[in-house]
Amino acid sequence: MLQVSQIRENQAQMAERLAVRGIKNANELLTAVVELDEQRRHTQQESDSVLAESNKLAKEIGGLFKEGKAQEANTLKAQTADLKEQSKGLQEKLHSIEEQLKEALLHIPNVPNPLVPAGNSDEDNEVIKEHGDIPSMDADAKPHWDIADQYNLIDFELGVKISGAGFPVYKGKGARLQRALINYFLDKNMAAGYEEIQPPHFVNEASGFGTGQLPDKEGQMYHMQDDNLYAIPTAEVPITNLFRDEIVNADDFPIKCTAYTPCFRREAGSYGKDVRGLNRLHQFDKVEIVQVQHPDKSYETLDSMVSHVEGILKELELPYRILRLCGGDLGFTSALTYDFEVYSAAQKRWLEVSSVSNFETFQANRLKLRYKDENKKNQLCHTLNGSALALPRIVAALLENNQTANGVSIPKALVPYTGFELIN
RNA sequence: GGAGAGGUGGCCGAGUGGUUGAAGGCGGCGGUCUUGAAAACCGUUGACCCGUAAGGGUCCGGGGGUUCGAAUCCCUCCCUCUCCGCCA
Numbered sequence: 001m002l003q004v005s006q007i008r009e010n011q012a013q014m015a016e017r018l019a020v021r022g023i024k025n026a027n028e029l030l031t032a033v034v035e036l037d038e039q040r041r042h043t044q045q046e047s048d049s050v051l052a053e054s055n056k057l058a059k060e061i062g063g064l065f066k067e068g069k070a071q072e073a074n075t076l077k078a079q080t081a082d083l084k085e086q087s088k089g090l091q092e093k094l095h096s097i098e099e100q101l102k103e104a105l106l107h108i109p110n111v112p113n114p115l116v117p118a119g120n121s122d123e124d125n126e127v128i129k130e131h132g133d134i135p136s137m138d139a140d141a142k143p144h145w146d147i148a149d150q151y152n153l154i155d156f157e158l159g160v161k162i163s164g165a166g167f168p169v170y171k172g173k174g175a176r177l178q179r180a181l182i183n184y185f186l187d188k189n190m191a192a193g194y195e196e197i198q199p200p201h202f203v204n205e206a207s208g209f210g211t212g213q214l215p216d217k218e219g220q221m222y223h224m225q226d227d228n229l230y231a232i233p234t235a236e237v238p239i240t241n242l243f244r245d246e247i248v249n250a251d252d253f254p255i256k257c258t259a260y261t262p263c264f265r266r267e268a269g270s271y272g273k274d275v276r277g278l279n280r281l282h283q284f285d286k287v288e289i290v291q292v293q294h295p296d297k298s299y300e301t302l303d304s305m306v307s308h309v310e311g312i313l314k315e316l317e318l319p320y321r322i323l324r325l326c327g328g329d330l331g332f333t334s335a336l337t338y339d340f341e342v343y344s345a346a347q348k349r350w351l352e353v354s355s356v357s358n359f360e361t362f363q364a365n366r367l368k369l370r371y372k373d374e375n376k377k378n379q380l381c382h383t384l385n386g387s388a389l390a391l392p393r394i395v396a397a398l399l400e401n402n403q404t405a406n407g408v409s410i411p412k413a414l415v416p417y418t419g420f421e422l423i424n
Numbered sequence: 425g426g427a428g429a430g431g432u433g434g435c436c437g438a439g440u441g442g443u444u445g446a447a448g449g450c451g452g453c454g455g456u457c458u459u460g461a462a463a464a465c466c467g468u469u470g471a472c473c474c475g476u477a478a479g480g481g482u483c484c485g486g487g488g489g490u491u492c493g494a495a496u497c498c499c500u501c502c503c504u505c506u507c508c509g510c511c512a
Contacts, residue, residue: 048480058442059443
């Protein structure tokens with residue numbers, strides 16, 4: 001959620017940058033906010049002075065009663081009726097304006113960083129780096145779903161039987177590969193200074209709101225109606241919400257957490273050719289990194305998170321590229337996002353495996369996540385997160401890119417974790 | 425699922441209608457003492473909104489009510505804990 005004070009100060013600039021997202025009426029939306037805020041402040045002033053007056057009278061009446069001057073007290077009492085009436089009306093007005101203001105703010109996305117290129121779709125994302133050779137495969141190279149089938153690694157049909165489409169069953173070396181990747185990622189993140197956390201996989205409404213999944217993206221999460229809990233779509237939600245309503249110590253910056261969790265996504269309405277095999281699932285595994293940082297240092301941190309993820313992909317010997325997301329592809333809450341894609345040789349396409357973002361104060365504002373600055377004033381922190389990494393597409397790329405006549409070879413860095421060098 | 429207790433500032437905890445935004449303690453910050461540190465002692469220390477400021481207002485789980493006045497009384501919702509039952 002944007003801060004009204006900032007909108008007031010930089011409306012024109014913000015509108016301009018929001019336009020990068022393809023929002024045509026950005027300036028109108030911001031103007032509505034500013035106007036509501038003006039009404040709010042005006043109404044509050046009125047209300048405050050009425051309340052100040054009644055507080056004064058109440059104290060006088062209290063004093064008079066104590067002195068035993070009941071007569072005078074009762075005279076004063078009569079005066080308060082009118083004030084009460086006024087106050088009630090003003091309170092109601094104030095509440096209603098505040099509601100409208102919140103509603104207006106809730107539907108404005110984060111302001112993109114100046115680096116964010118304009119554009120409407122993933123076509124307009126900016127490739128800022130490409131690394132590794134695209135493997136040239138034989139014509140009969142198999143997509144990962146065939147390899148998974150051949151070596152009995154993943155059973156999609158069994159998943160359908162017990163849950164439904166998008167819930168794969170990993171078996172044997174398939175399951176072990178998953179476990180190896182999770183441990184490997186966690187170890188890499190820990191070595192980079194992230195504290196490992198095991199959070200709950202279900203969260204309450206307040207948490208969904210804090211990171212921005214609610215109220216807009218309600219349909220994308222699984223919801224347990226009886227208990228009003230949501231299955232987490234990413235560890236970002238429980239981890240970032242650890243810091244909800246907190247005033248953290250500025251000396252603790254940067255706060256770095258990592259967590260492995262399954263992720264649940266309804267992906268309502270998705271269908272078509274992109275969803276085959278592991279490409280798009282209702283349940284998948286991911287190791288996430290989250291940081292809470294001082295506003296002055298968050299972009300430095302974003303860069304360090306990007307190079308951290310990059311280091312992992314290099315070790316896994318996967319060809320990858322880094323994209324800077326354009327305005328149209330940028331998530332609602334993000335100010336700047338880098339996506340990582342690995343090349344999947346048999347499908348002959350890039351697959352997104354990580355998304356690293358700086359949310360600046362957008363989440364912190366909803367979370368009320370603050371720190372004390374040098375002047376002991378509370379300021380909003382910056383939050384960042386990234387996948388390090390999401391498993392399924394890494395598995396897909398590993399299987400496809402490393403297939404040989406003898407089987408699928410495991411990258412060196414991973415062998416200590418899998419305990420085998422070859423899937424055959 | 426059944427029964428009971430409770431939700432107060434960063435934390436613990438007192439407070440049952442009046443000038444209490446809230447005793448006390450812990451923690452934090454500053455100081456005295458010390459070669460330095462610890463201990464001890466003294467002082468200081470809530471959040472949010474409006475206002476250039478002075479100042480004003482709101483907040484004791486959320487919402488509503490009673491009252492001139494509510495952390496304190498009433499209604500309602502939410503949450504937590506304890507015991508019993510069930511159970512990895």
